[in-house]
Amino acid sequence: MIGAIAIGLCAGVVAGLLGVGGGVLFVPGLVILLGLGQHQAEATSLLAIVPVAIVGTIKQDGYGNVRRKDALLMGLLSIAGAAAGVALANALSGAVLRDGFALLMVLVAAQLVRRALGEQSNPDPPRGDASRRNSPISPDSA
Amino acid sequence: MTAEREPLPGSHKTLEPIGHRALKLAVIGTAAGVFSGLFGVGGGTVIVPLLMLWLGYGPREATGTSLAAIVFIAAFAAATQGVYGNVHVLDAVLMGVPAVGGVLIGTWLQQRLGTRTISLLFAAVLVASAVELLAQ
Numbered sequence: 001m002i003g004a005i006a007i008g009l010c011a012g013v014v015a016g017l018l019g020v021g022g023g024v025l026f027v028p029g030l031v032i033l034l035g036l037g038q039h040q041a042e043a044t045s046l047l048a049i050v051p052v053a054i055v056g057t058i059k060q061d062g063y064g065n066v067r068r069k070d071a072l073l074m075g076l077l078s079i080a081g082a083a084a085g086v087a088l089a090n091a092l093s094g095a096v097l098r099d100g101f102a103l104l105m106v107l108v109a110a111q112l113v114r115r116a117l118g119e120q121s122n123p124d125p126p127r128g129d130a131s132r133r134n135s136p137i138s139p140d141s142a
Numbered sequence: 143m144t145a146e147r148e149p150l151p152g153s154h155k156t157l158e159p160i161g162h163r164a165l166k167l168a169v170i171g172t173a174a175g176v177f178s179g180l181f182g183v184g185g186g187t188v189i190v191p192l193l194m195l196w197l198g199y200g201p202r203e204a205t206g207t208s209l210a211a212i213v214f215i216a217a218f219a220a221a222t223q224g225v226y227g228n229v230h231v232l233d234a235v236l237m238g239v240p241a242v243g244g245v246l247i248g249t250w251l252q253q254r255l256g257t258r259t260i261s262l263l264f265a266a267v268l269v270a271s272a273v274e275l276l277a278q
Contacts, residue, residue, distance in 0.1 A: 112262070
């Protein structure tokens, strides 16, 4: 119980700070720290993402960053894909799914490194410049 | 006369038929749905770059709109996983609710810290976790 709270809090801070999604942290946290199977970890992560994405959306909407019609259309039209993805996950063994997820984590790590090095070659002021800084990049893959 | 045919920068976006736009959104939604359902993540990794490449979104709009779509995508995928009996509801609540507070703290910190070093450190943590997963 404490473990789940700790994973949530830590994953949330990192997600908000670095702009990576919560899911990519929830899943390994549940597998490595709480010992859930890969399927259970992924399913549980999906439900935990919902409140995070709702609050993130409200904040981003306040900054004027949400194109509501496009988001609604994309969201509603995702239902078949989401069902297919879940069916596929459940058709695969936990070991295969876990290896695929590990690959995804490496890709996210590469993305972070690229972004960090990109900022280095094109530095922006740590604060100040409000137009760039006042609407934080929030977890883009929740 | 020839000037008429010359493509004006950005003009194709406004002249683009609405049907194409809806189709692109449907493709992005479907691809994100598969990705989300398969890996248990939101799908922003797929949505954000596609919105920028295909629909000319800026990074902030892409991120904001992606989050709103993810509310639906993750809910659909979680409900489907629920049918398979895989969702640990209590763990999800215990993790998801503190995560909301965590994100608020994280975005607050983001305004005040240079995140480059933290990004690099965290990338190392991700790779180490990936190795840990592969070793299991």
